Amino acid sequence: MAADGGMGHATKRREDVRFLMGRGKYTDDYTAAKTTYCAFARSTVANGKINSIDTSAAAAMPGVVAVFTGEDFVEVGGNPAGWLINSRDGEPMKEPKRPVLAHGKVRHVGDAFAAVIAETLEQAMDAVEAIDADIDELDAVVNMADALANDKTLVHDEIGTNQCFDWGWIEDNRAATDEAIKNAPHVTTLELVNNRLVPNAMEPRCSIGEYDPGTGDYRLTTTSQNPHLTRLLISAFVMGIPENKLTVHSPDVGGGFGSKIYHYGEEALVLAAAKKLNRPVKWTSTRTEAFLSDAHGRDHVTKIELACEKDGTFIAFRTETMANVGAYLSNFSTATPTFLHGTLMAGNYTVPNVYVNVKAVFTNTAPVDAYRGAGRPEATFSLERVIDKAARELGIDPIEIRRKNFVKPDQYPYASAAGLEYDSGNYDSLMDGLEKRADLAGFEARRAESAKNGKLRGLGINSYIEACGIAPSNLVGVLGSRVGLYDAATVRVNATGNISVMVGAHSHGQGHETAFPQVVADMLGVDPMSIEIVHGDTSKIPFGMGTYGSRSLAVCGSAVFRATEKIIKKATLIAAHMMEDKPENVDFEDGDFSVKGTNKKVSFGDVALKAYIPHDFPIEAIEPGLEETAFYDPANFTYPSGAYACEVEVDPDTGKVDICSMVAMDDFGNVVNPMIVTGQVQGGLAQGIGQALLEHGIYDENGQLLSGSLMDYAMPRADDLPNFVVDHSHATVCTHNPIGVKGCGEAGAIGSPPTVVNAVIDALQRGGHDVEHIDMPVSPARVWAAMNS
């Protein structure tokens, strides 16, 4: 046990100090000598044939040092999809090439077709205006149903269809599910839209390419959640730069939420330009470019059916979804609507039949990929909305119908009908806790009070489960992943006793620099402040897969744990040598090694020093040094779960929804730093409430993004949100990783949208309005229209 700040302590974050002083170093804060600046020419039309691009005037502009078009990258590879999905008929998905710069056609507004490099950013931007692009605008496909019905207007002519794949999960369960629904005493059907979101990390993307002609080494400084994956993609697929000649450095990163997982063409461009010019090349996205070119999230159109007995016992869930993948396949875009969505469609319930059909659709819009929650918010929203509707139709309390169908604590490990094995959980306990923390018994009194003020008050309930710790390589391999999803850590005990821990995970707000040392300090009995986390630089860290899917602590943290175990094992050998006894007689506790039954004792620091000054080592038995690496690949996903409650007030005159309370009861397993975990949930709740009430990426029929700025896209602001109640005390420990943790980063964004919408519908129903559903964002206009239709 660490003296201070080990496992379970709400240790203040050490990284905060530099951020609070203005000393963070984000990618755009790096400017090397002789840096040149890059600006992109982007399509203003959603679908267009490129006849010609005349760059001569731009090239002659003041300060311009190079201009690139798609022609310059015809010979290089494309940016691949990371998951291969097979359609129901066994055919592999359609994979059109995603080039560095558009060539032949532009396929969405914001699709980059040329780049200018100049001495200053202003010169580069001026020169972009001088590019003469002859592009014929073509009809655009935007609406997914239209895109599937239409084989004349295609996003990618060469594949002959706008359908990427038609996937069934689990196809062998299809007939049984159909039969169960046909024969069921009650079937509830709901059609809904999971609205397109724009991630909008506050730091726009930024990439700097550098090339050293002396060594042939490339260096990419970039806003990435997973620098090793970015290096692998650039090396193996896009540019062919040997991995050992490319360093990817991802320094302080200002939020990601999924949008910075992926490799983007701008990264390849600045590397190619840096080599050509032999100067650093920097590109910094504007917010406008971010709206048009970052991967968006969600965008599903779904029909879900719930078949059940009259008493509310679930018999089957059947889902048909169209999932928008946009104009190109982003790296995880094919996994998100399939395995991160379909496998969760049994929810927290003992339903025997589940079938999910997902058609992925190309449209002339920005690529869509994993955004905080990634598939699991879509699954939870569909399930928890249709369950609420069924409860209303059957006259059963929404909590009661959920409790009736919960997987019970004695059923773990539980094989869900959607193909996952839940290792642990206690959904009734979470619901018990929720009923108390949310004071559900007092709801009627609060509703009466709201009514006195002319407001309609509603209560929304939700249960969720998610599969996190995205990992087991053997499982994801079967499911179509083209990469392994383990993680790695190296623990280096320096001669003077302080410790460097090199990790594959990347921190861009999650507080790894504080939380990971808490794990190590606890195991070694040393001061956490003597431990430093090194992350974000492929030349320093082992090959790990980065941060997304609430995986950092569960996967990389477990690698840290395993590496630290190896350190203790080796240090015990050294301590035994120092104390002239057998290793099996040596105990390690509170940072000291001692020989059982004697007063012989050496400290961890003494052992560290001895490891590097091995004057009297039995070198045939013990190597010098004290440094260990572990790669950790878990046996299963982790399964965080929760029960949420939200109370809203609806103004019947305007349709405006106010959130009165939001209570989140989550099971994250063991918690290393409760302050950080609470913060993660609060942030997730804000994004989920944003989806439910405010945010919407809207394209018009011509493929123009109407909500393409922070003036049009409604980001949640401080006065849009309440204080949240966040509770993670009702925990069950993850059974298969050494820390017993499950992951907390996405929970709030998964659990809150259906909770809010359920509350709004409840308010309207209690107010005498027969409204069954309103699509998100539940804006005042939509609520008012629903009430007055």
Place this chain on the structure above:
Amino acid sequence: MPKITMNVNGTSVSAEVENRTVLSTALREGLGMTGTHIGCDTSQCGACVVHVNGKAVKSCTIFAVEADGADIDTIEGQANADGSLNVIQQAFQDHHGLQCGFCTPGMIMSAAALLKDNPKPTEAEVRDYLEGNICRCTGYQGIVNAIMAASGQMPAIAAE
């Protein structure tokens, strides 16, 4: 290019800027003061808030030439004289008022301006005042708590 002189965090500095260069860019590119961040191009996000002659200003909304002769305070000048975090900065650390840190400089500068004008704001006043500062990470609760704590209305230390 015009040459401007400003008093930045108590030090007189000069830079040559284009007429079209906004103050945020001049601070970052011209003076190398990268603590002030740029998160949008429509003056919405508030990551670039600095103080100009004592008033909170989004530094992307004024041209650098307009700041000629002005007193400018930025995040780099906020710490105590001994280098320790000031009351507001410390409250942000205590109450987990930041995660990725990108909006933080603007949040700190806005909070300082709020508390100068209104030393004991209500929570609703804090939330209303922050309308021009967007945070995507925290859900604002830690930020609001931090500002309430900095105003002496909440316990100074929430975390260990």
